[in-house]
Amino acid sequence: MNFARGGIRIQINQRSEDPIVCPGGELIESFEELSKASALPDLVLSVGGDGTFLETVLKIKDLDIPVAGVNTGRMGFLANISEESLNHSIDMLCHGEYKTIERSLLEIVEPSPFFNGSSSAALNEITIQKADFSMITINVFIDEIYLNTYWADGLIISTATGSTAYNLSVGGPILSPEDQSFIISPIAPHNLTIRPIIVSGESRFRMVIEGRSSEYLTTCDFRSKRLPFSQELRIEKSGYKLRTVMLNGMDFFSTLRNKLMWGADRRN
Numbered sequence: 001m002n003f004a005r006g007g008i009r010i011q012i013n014q015r016s017e018d019p020i021v022c023p024g025g026e027l028i029e030s031f032e033e034l035s036k037a038s039a040l041p042d043l044v045l046s047v048g049g050d051g052t053f054l055e056t057v058l059k060i061k062d063l064d065i066p067v068a069g070v071n072t073g074r075m076g077f078l079a080n081i082s083e084e085s086l087n088h089s090i091d092m093l094c095h096g097e098y099k100t101i102e103r104s105l106l107e108i109v110e111p112s113p114f115f116n117g118s119s120s121a122a123l124n125e126i127t128i129q130k131a132d133f134s135m136i137t138i139n140v141f142i143d144e145i146y147l148n149t150y151w152a153d154g155l156i157i158s159t160a161t162g163s164t165a166y167n168l169s170v171g172g173p174i175l176s177p178e179d180q181s182f183i184i185s186p187i188a189p190h191n192l193t194i195r196p197i198i199v200s201g202e203s204r205f206r207m208v209i210e211g212r213s214s215e216y217l218t219t220c221d222f223r224s225k226r227l228p229f230s231q232e233l234r235i236e237k238s239g240y241k242l243r244t245v246m247l248n249g250m251d252f253f254s255t256l257r258n259k260l261m262w263g264a265d266r267r268n
Contacts, residue, residue, distance in 0.1 A: 008094055011041065041065055043093060043245065049073020054221050057105075057123050057242055066100045068093060068245035077164060077259050080250065092247050100243040103161045104180050104201055108220060110234035115223060121238045122221045124162030127187070128207055128233065129154035129217045131226055135190060136216055139208040142199060147184075150194060154187035154217075157205060157235055164260065172196040176252055177244070182237075207233040 046056040046069045053069045060067065069079025070086060081089045092098060107121045114120035130136045130153050138155050140147040158167035160175035163183055168174065172185035173196060180201030186194050209216050215226045218233060227233070246252075256262040 043068060045070060045093075046079060047072060048079065050075055050078045051222060053078040054123055058119050058121065061105070061119065061121060061240055061242060064240075064243065066243040066245050068098070068247075075259060077255065078161070078244070080255055080259075081247070089247060093245070097248045098245045099248070101177050101246055102241045102243055103177055104159050104182075104241055105238035106157060106159055106182065106235055107238040108218070108233065108235055111227070111231060114220070114225065120220055121240075122162070123159065123242060124165045124221050125156050125158040125167060125219075126235055127154055127156045127166065127217075127219045128209060129187065129219065130211065130213075131215050131217045132213045134212045136209055136211040139210070140184065141206040141208075142203045144204075144206065147197075148194070150186050150189055151191060152186045152189040152194070155207075156183070156185040156187060158183040158185060164256070167196070168260075170196075173198065174256070180237075201237055203236070205233075205235040207235070209233070 040063055042065075044056065044060050044065050044067045046053045046067055048069075049071060050069075050073060052073070053067070056067060068081060069076070070081045070083065070089075071079040072083060073079065076082065103123065105121045105123055106126050107119075108114045108126060109120075112120070128136070128138055135151055135153060138150040138152070140150065140155070156167050156170065156172070158165070158172065159182060160177050160179040163172060163175040167183055167185050170185050170187055172183050175181060175183065175198070181198050182201055182203060183196055183198050185196040209229055209232075211229055215228050218225050218227055257264070
């Protein structure tokens with residue numbers, strides 16, 4: 001396929017050593033080259049699965065470039081352009097037949113830096129989890145007001161985008177992607193009265209974690225790090241948002257029905 005038809009300039013960055021078949025495409029070493037260019041691209045196309053999409057987010061988050069995803073993985077919830085519809089979808093992208101959705105991100109602000117200088121932002125969720133067999137105790141404060149103490153295997157702080165990811169698997173609610181709220185969902189809580197709760201997107205979280213071992217595990221989308229129990233965790237909304245692409249004729253609710261079989265009933 002010639003993606004460069006119609007005067008479209010194509011720049012390609014890839015992780016694998018597989019050969020690229022893209023007539024007219026220009027290979028770039030890293031996304032840092034884009035930030036140094038005189039003009040930024042109009043669009044970034046992430047080709048892979050949802051994991052590749054999340055990695056792409058970290059690479060372009062400061063550039064304010066909308067991201068579209070081509071799914072070559074399994075679920076393809078974020079990367080929602082299928083390989084079968086690629087030709088037609090590329091035509092639509094080239095003709096501007098899409099809308100963009102602004103999505104909130106979460107960020108770990110303490111301890112800082114968290115990942116040795118790289119971003120601690122998360123598009124889906126940030127979690128606090130036990131690092132061994134023992135449950136942990138998580139004391140949660142929102143804007144320095146005590147919320148609750150969770151005795152559980154862990155806790156998920158999710159964005160609206162992540163509401164259909166890990167949060168969904170533990171019984172948390174689904175939010176539409178443009179919603180700015182955050183969800184707090186416990187993982188296997190040892191208390192039947194503990195349920196997920198939705199809080200304002202302006203909330204600032206402080207977590208005090210206790211346990212019988214020496215450390216706990218914190219994840220930030222696909223990355224993780226172990227911390228000592230003496231280390232508090234502070235989380236808040238990131239200072240930037242991600243713009244993702246939704247092709248005309250597609251919408252969040254149809255994606256829910258098609259990808260997650262939401263509302264499916266074999267009796268109908």
